[in-house]
Amino acid sequence: MNHFKKIGFFSAFILPVLLIGGFYLGGLNLLLIHAFVFVLVPYLDFLIRTDRTNIPENEISNISKERFYRFVTFIWVYVQIGVLVWGFYVVAAFTLSFWEWLAFTTGIALVTGGVGITVAHELGHKSEDLEQDYSKFLLMTVCYMHFIIEHNRGHHVRVATPDDPATSRLGETFYSFWWRSVTKGYFSAVHLEKERLQKRGIPFWSIDNQMIWFAIYPLLFVGIFTFIFSFFLGRFMWEVPVFFFAQSFFAFSLLELVNYIEHYGMVRKKIDGRYEKVTHLHSWNASHMVSNFLLFQLQRHSDHHAFAYKRYQVLNHYDESPQLPQGYSAMIILALFPPLWFKVMDRRLEDWKEKVGV
Template identity: 70%
Template sequence: MKGLRKLGFYSAFILPALLMAGFYIGGIGLAFIHVFVFLLIPLMDYAIGRDIENLEKHEIPSATKEYFYRLVTFLWVYVQLAVLIWGFYVVTFYNLSVGEWLWFTSGMALVTGGIGITVAHELGHKSEKLEQTYSKILLMTVCYMHFFIEHNRGHHVRVATPEDPATSRKGESFYSFWWRSVKDGYFSAWELEKQRLSKLGLSLWSAKNQMILFVLAPLLFVSVFTVIFSVIAGRFVWEIPVFFAGQSVLGFTLLELVNYIEHYGMERKILPNGRYEKVSPLHSWNASQMVSNFFLFQLQRHSDHHAFAFKRYQVLDHHEDSPQLPQGYSAMIILAMFPPLWFRIMDPKLEQWKRKSKV
C-alpha cells in the first residue's frame, strides 16, 4: 500500500497527457480530459473507496523529509509551464472552432487550475524560498497570485467564521459564493499586505508590496509570449491573451468550487472571551477517497491540513470524527454546480453532523 501511495501521486501527470493526446486525436478526443476527471475518477472513487490509513507516528519524520514527494511537485511546475506554452502554440497556429476553443480552454484549466493550484497551495504553505517561488509561478499562470497572501494569512486565520470570504455559508449557492470569495478575497489580500507594510513603516506603494508584483507578473508573462508568437506568426496573435484569460478564469473557478465544498456551513464557536475557538479538524469537510486524493496530493484530507497547516501532503491524516463528504471532489464539484441538488444532499448531512458533534 505504501509503495502504491508513493507512485499514485504521479497520477496528476495523466491530465496533461490526456489534454495533448486528445487535441491531436481531435473531435471527441478534446473531451478525454473532461470525461476522465468528471466521470472516470468519480467512478474509480466509488469502486475503490476510501483510504483511511494513517502513517504511524514513527514513520512521519522520515516520510516528511523524503525528497521524492517534493520532486513530484517540482516536476509539475515545469510540466505545467510547458503545457501552457504549448497551448499558446495551438491557439496561434490552429484554426479552432468555437466548440474546440471551449473544450480546449476548459481542458487546459483542469491542468492549470485543477492540479496546478493544488500544487501551488501545497508549496505555498512551506517556508523554503524555492517552494514559495514555485507556488507563485503556478498561481501566476491562472492570474490568482493574491491567493498566496489571502490563503495563508487570511483564510487559515478566519476559516469557518463570517469574516472569511472563502468559507461558504449554509444556504449559499456556489454562484453567490464565487462572486463574494473572488472579490472579497482579492481586496483582503491588499489589506493584509497593507498591514504588513505598515508594520515595516513602508507605504502601500512601496516596491516591497507583493500585490503590485502579483498584478504585473501575469500581464508581463502573457505579453512576452504574445510578442514572441506574434513575431513568429507574422501577425498580432490576439488568441493568446484571450486563451490565457479564459483558462485563468476557469482555473480559479475550479479553486473556488473546491473552497465552496471544503467548508460549506462550517462555523467556529465564539468563546466567553469573545474570540473564536481554535481551528480543529472539525471545521473542514473531509474526503479520503483514494483515487482523487492521488490526483490532488491529499488535499481532500482537508480537516488535518487546517488543523496542522505545516504538514506536508504525504503525512496528512484521515480524521473519521470530521464531517465527511459523500464523495471525492470531482463528484462534489458537479453537485455544487446545481444548487438545488447540493442543498438537498448536503444540508441534511450538515445538520446531522452538527447534532452529532454536540453529543
C-alpha cells in the same frame, strides 16, 4: 509509505497526456481529460471507496523529509509551464471552432487549476524559498497570485467564521459564493499586504508591495509570449492573451468550487468572545483514494487546517471529521446544481452541527 502510494501521486500527470493526446486525435477526443476527471475518477472513487489508513506516528518525521514527494511537485511546475506554452502555440497556429476552443481552454484549466493550484497550495504553505517561488509561479499562470497572501494569512486564520470570504454559508449557492469569495478575497489580500507594509514602516505604493507585482507578473508573462508568437507568425496574436485570461478564469473558478465544497456551512463556536481553535472538525474531509492521488491528498482537508505545516504525504484521515459522500470530482458537479447540493449536504451539515453543538 508503500511504493504503490508513491506511484499513485504521479497520477496527476495523466491529465496533460490526455489533453495533448485528445487534441491531436481531434473531435470528441478533446473531451478525454474532462471525461477522466468528471466521469472515470468519480466512478473509481465509488468502486474503491476510501483509504482511511494513516502514517504511523513514528514514521511521520522521516516520510515528511523524503525528497521524492517534493520532487513530484517540483516536476509538475515544469510540466505545467510546458503545457501552457504549448497551449499558446495551439491557439496561435490552429483554427479552432468555438466548441473546440472551449473544450481545449477548459481542458487546460483542469491542468493549471485542478492540479496546478493544488500544487501551488501545497508549496505555498512551506517555508523554503524555492517552494514559495514555485507556488507563486504556478499562481501567476492563472492570474491568482494574491491567493498566497489571502489563503495563508487570511483564510487559515478566519476559516469557519463569518469573516472568511472563502467559507461558504449554509444555503448559499456556489454562484453567489463565487462572487463574494473572488472579490472579497482579493480586497482582503490587499488589506493584509497593507498591514504587513505598515508594520515595517513602508508606504503602500512602493516596490515592496507584493500585490503590485502580483498584478504585473501575469501581464508581463502573457505579454512576452504574445510578442514571441506575433513576431514569428507575422501578425498580432490576440488569441494568446484571450486564451490565457480565459483559462485563468476557468482555473480559479475551479479553485473556488473546491473552496465552496471544503467548508460549506462550517461554523466555529465563540467562547468568551473569541472563536475556538481550528480543529479537524471544521473542514469537510474526503479520503477517497483515487481523487486524493490526483489532488495530492488535498481532500484530507480537515487535517490540513488543523496542522497547516504538514506535507501532503502525511496528512491524516479522521473518522470524526465531517465526511463528504464522494471526492471533489463528483462534488464539484453537484455544487453546480444548487437544489441537488442542498439536498445532499444540508442534512449532513445538520448532523455535524448536532454533533459539535453549534
